[in-house]
Amino acid sequence: MSRIGKKPIELPQGVKVTFGDNLFTVEGPKGKLSQDYKPHVTFAQEGNVVTVNRVDDSKPSRSYHGLYRNLLANMVEGVSKGFTKNLVINGVGYRAETKGNIVTFNLGYSTQIEYVVPEGVEVKIDSNTKVAVLGIDKQKVGQVAAEIRGLRPPEPYKGKGIKYEEEHIRRKVGKSGVK
Known part of the structure; x- marks a missing residue:
């Protein structure tokens, strides 16, 4: 059973x-x-x-x-109750802002990335670096959060990128200079 x-x-x-x-x-x-x-x-x-x-x-x-x-x-x-996924943006100059159902991300690329939020999901941004994905459908909330994270996944050396709030990034040691 x-x-x-x-x-x-x-x-x-x-x-x-x-x-x-x-x-x-x-x-x-x-x-x-x-x-x-x-x-x-x-x-x-x-x-x-x-x-x-x-x-x-x-x-x-x-x-x-x-x-x-x-x-x-x-x-x-x-x-x-609803579902929430929280994301954190790390990096100098990395930020997000929302206009209607379009979220604009500055993630260190030469152009801004515009993400259109699908129907049934809401995206709230706090202090330009915290993104909250809210909705009643768990699958849609998780999918939107994964797509936003996929725009700039966190890198292991400095931790720059978009990560889940509860996610831990395993850091690597950079190369040491020749002496």
Whole structure:
């Protein structure tokens, strides 16, 4: 039995889950998300607790059991609390600024980089060097944060670039001069 799949999901107050024909929808105070699913699993709701059960013990059913339970749990957390990824920009003259849904980065290249923020995700910038990616869809928030980090990944010698706030960059020793 899947350890993740058999955990029940508690719904916070104000969150409503509906299960339709191969589609489940989660509505909450921050928004609405929906996800289609394979018929290898079934959902049961009793009060404010949702459980995910598999139809049989076949390999695909076992695989989808934990997957759909986790997707549903992330959707419930997203519409109630939301997700945040924090990025830090390191380097002399490296900065970011936002205009509408376009974020402009100065990252030491000869030109500025303009990143268009997709719908459903919000980017906030604090003190030109701290970037916060916010949204209700965990996958979109992570993807946008990874794309922004990919504009200038941190380098191991001086640590210049864009990194996640909790990320630790392993530093290398530079070459020592000839004596």
